[in-house]
Amino acid sequence: MLSREKNELLTRTGPGTPMGTLLRRYWLPAALSLELPEPDGAPVRVRLLGEQLVAFRDSSGRIGLLREFCAHRGASLFFGRNEECGLRCIYHGWKYDASGNCVDMMNEPADLDFQSKIRLSAYPTMELGGLVWTYLGPPEQQPPLPRFAWALVPESHRHVYKTWQECNWLQALEGGIDTSHANILHRRLHPTDARHGIVPSATFVRAGAPRLEVYPHEYGYLYAGVRSLDDEQVYVRTYHYVMPFTQIRPGPLDMVKPHNAGHIWIPMDDENCMVYHWTYSMGAEPLSEEDRLEPGSGREPSEHLPDFRKVRNKDNNYLIDRQAQKTELFSGIVGINNQDNAVQESMGPIVDRTQEHLGPADKAIIIARQMLLDAVDTARAGGDPPGVHGDYEQLHAIVGAYPRDGSWQAAAGGTHQPLAAQV
Numbered sequence: 001m002l003s004r005e006k007n008e009l010l011t012r013t014g015p016g017t018p019m020g021t022l023l024r025r026y027w028l029p030a031a032l033s034l035e036l037p038e039p040d041g042a043p044v045r046v047r048l049l050g051e052q053l054v055a056f057r058d059s060s061g062r063i064g065l066l067r068e069f070c071a072h073r074g075a076s077l078f079f080g081r082n083e084e085c086g087l088r089c090i091y092h093g094w095k096y097d098a099s100g101n102c103v104d105m106m107n108e109p110a111d112l113d114f115q116s117k118i119r120l121s122a123y124p125t126m127e128l129g130g131l132v133w134t135y136l137g138p139p140e141q142q143p144p145l146p147r148f149a150w151a152l153v154p155e156s157h158r159h160v161y162k163t164w165q166e167c168n169w170l171q172a173l174e175g176g177i178d179t180s181h182a183n184i185l186h187r188r189l190h191p192t193d194a195r196h197g198i199v200p201s202a203t204f205v206r207a208g209a210p211r212l213e214v215y216p217h218e219y220g221y222l223y224a225g226v227r228s229l230d231d232e233q234v235y236v237r238t239y240h241y242v243m244p245f246t247q248i249r250p251g252p253l254d255m256v257k258p259h260n261a262g263h264i265w266i267p268m269d270d271e272n273c274m275v276y277h278w279t280y281s282m283g284a285e286p287l288s289e290e291d292r293l294e295p296g297s298g299r300e301p302s303e304h305l306p307d308f309r310k311v312r313n314k315d316n317n318y319l320i321d322r323q324a325q326k327t328e329l330f331s332g333i334v335g336i337n338n339q340d341n342a343v344q345e346s347m348g349p350i351v352d353r354t355q356e357h358l359g360p361a362d363k364a365i366i367i368a369r370q371m372l373l374d375a376v377d378t379a380r381a382g383g384d385p386p387g388v389h390g391d392y393e394q395l396h397a398i399v400g401a402y403p404r405d406g407s408w409q410a411a412a413g414g415t416h417q418p419l420a421a422q423v
């Protein structure tokens, strides 16, 4: 349970809010590179931490990220003409370059030089790992781009996509660092078809409910669901929570192929977030088409509308199939991502955490909240919050059977920091 004040503090991310100030200290994904495939192509709207922006790839390939509304009289630049290294408003023809400088005005005489006095807010952008990243914080505190292994492998080994989730970023993130729901919400009732859900393996079923272990690091924490197999072995599935909004987990096929996957939860505003999904091959083999599509994950492009909202959504009750709920799927909802979205969005746009009852299985969530609250204080005091200068290339997640002697911890560590004591 949280106080109303702390719930507000954790969930509000607009300009000037404490959490908004913290999140503005990190590079944030703003769009998929594939949304801006070519110079002078169509601009896209970007909603980020309550700010309404427009992104465009100019004639030279550079990506501009500007305030969406024209400095003249506020028309949306989403409708703008992307031409000759700038975005031109279709109302009176004011034109802006990728840095936000007004470079031309069609409705004013050129000799007035009015345009040199006009500038639109603009944010820096970088492309890495199939994403367009931006930084909304104070320029003097701009850190380097984070280095994640998935973003550094060749494109053939990586897949990224995104989903517009219609709820606050924190309850979506908390769903992603909540291992105890995985083989309940996502369970298939028959082990004949692994699509659309998790079919617990015989090993997994034998292992029963997990014991959750959390190991803090300077970047966030490693957490592990540890299930007892027999006197000698435990079944371990590890995740990393990287401050403030990233999860790294074993890929869906990790037991047969060395894959990792994860999410990045980015607030669009306080009642919507964009969830970036990534997966990559950690071995020599590139991803196959099936690896990219992850059939049954609910993350396939076919499960999305053109603006990345979901085909199965809260307005149609995620097309829940009550017959399937009796006979096939624990949830009755097709697609793992859709199952997650259904429960997380069903809590309301911003869940009231004064009413919840947390148990030991929620330990990772409790610790993440405390880390975020501490980081808010650090950022408020002008310090560097955790993970802001992060090199995460060595971080990886593991799954499988390991001896009880603790050797899984060595396999799961994967970071330059030694494991701290378990919390």
Ligand code: FES
Pocket: 070, 071, 072, 073, 074, 075, 089, 090, 091, 092, 093, 094
């Ligand atoms: S509102 Fe954009 S040029 Fe007038």
Ligand SMILES: [Fe+2]
Pocket: 175, 181, 182, 185, 186, 336, 340
């Ligand atoms: Fe889930």
